[in-house]
Amino acid sequence: MLKHKKIVLFCVAVVLVLFTLTFFTAVHWTIFLLLFLVWLGLTAWGSFDIRLNYFTKAYSSKPNSTTKEIALTFDDGPHEMTEKVLDLLKKFNVKATFFCIGKQIENNPELFKRIISDGHLIGNHSYSHSENFGFFSSQKVVDEITKTNKLVEQLSGIKMNFFRPPFGVTNPMISKAVSETKHLVVGWNIRSLDTVYEDENTIFERVKNKIKPGGIILLHDTxxxxxxxxxxxxxxxKSENYSIVAVDELLNLSAYEN
Structure with a gap:
């Protein structure tokens, strides 16, 4: 059972116990309020921290790994900067995973094709990457995933299995959608915040200090x-003797349908 269902059932059980107690003794209303705030806090935390698997199973690392392997992932492309990223990866002979936005693929089809021809992995990152994605109905999430998958299949013949929700947000609607489309949700456990911080040293140090075997790094090729x-x-x-691998190799999962 998913974590949020367990929490809901627990909270409902506590409310029923407290309500029953009101027939025998005074139960202050602040206790009910506190319980609600705890539930609200856990729900918010679970929605925005994909590593918690609160609403849906997400593959965010290779737990307990002792092998010095790590995966590099890039979100929000293809973008004009993607070419520079690809050039660097080629220079270092490294394979990465790109979670692409459908609209961006339409805008940069040749760059998208280069990602694949260079031997990198691709995953679904929705069609619009809307700021309101977390408020979409399950059907609208399905439509976004399906539209991008069809676009990629038309351009490359590839049927993607991996999906990374925009902003890493999960909720019951997204959980229902990925269950319907049968996609595997891929998260991360090393977030660079390169879209938040302006200082390169801050970004680099943040990532460097979180490096450990089996990790998945989130960057943006934008x-x-x-x-x-x-x-x-x-x-x-390279200096730390890490092997950089694509997500499917790290997690031993199939990125594409046969």
Whole structure:
């Protein structure tokens, strides 16, 4: 059973117990309020931290790994900066995983094809990457995933199994949608925040300090600062004798349908 269902059942059980107690003794209303706030806090945390598997199973790392392997992932492309990212990856002979937005694929079809021809893995990152994605109905989420999958299949013949929700947000609607489309949700456990911080040193140090075997790093192929951080990161991982692999190899999962 998913974690949020367990929490809901637990909270309902506590409410019933408290309500029953009101027939025998005074139960202050603040106890009910506190219980509600705890539930609300857990729900919010579970929605925004994909690693918790709160609403749906997400593959965010290779737990308990002792092998110095790590996966590099890039979100929100293909973008004009993707070419620089691909050039760097080729220079270091590294394979990565790109979670692509449907609209961006339409805008940059040749770059998208280069990602594949260079031997990198691709995954679904929705069609629109709307800021309101977390409020979409399950059917609208299905439509976004399906539209991008069809677009990719038309351009490359590839049927993607991996899906990464925009912003890493999960909820019951997204959980229902991925269950219907039968996609595997891929998260991360090393978040660079390269779309939040402006200082390259801050971004690099944040990632470097979280490096450990079996990790999945989240970067974005959408800015020059991320490209600069990537070069430093590739040099650091090489110095630490890490093997950089695609997500399917790290997790031993099939990225594409046969």
């Amino acid at each position: 800015s020059q600062k991320s490209v600069n951080v990537l070069e430093r990161l590739l040099l650091f991982l």
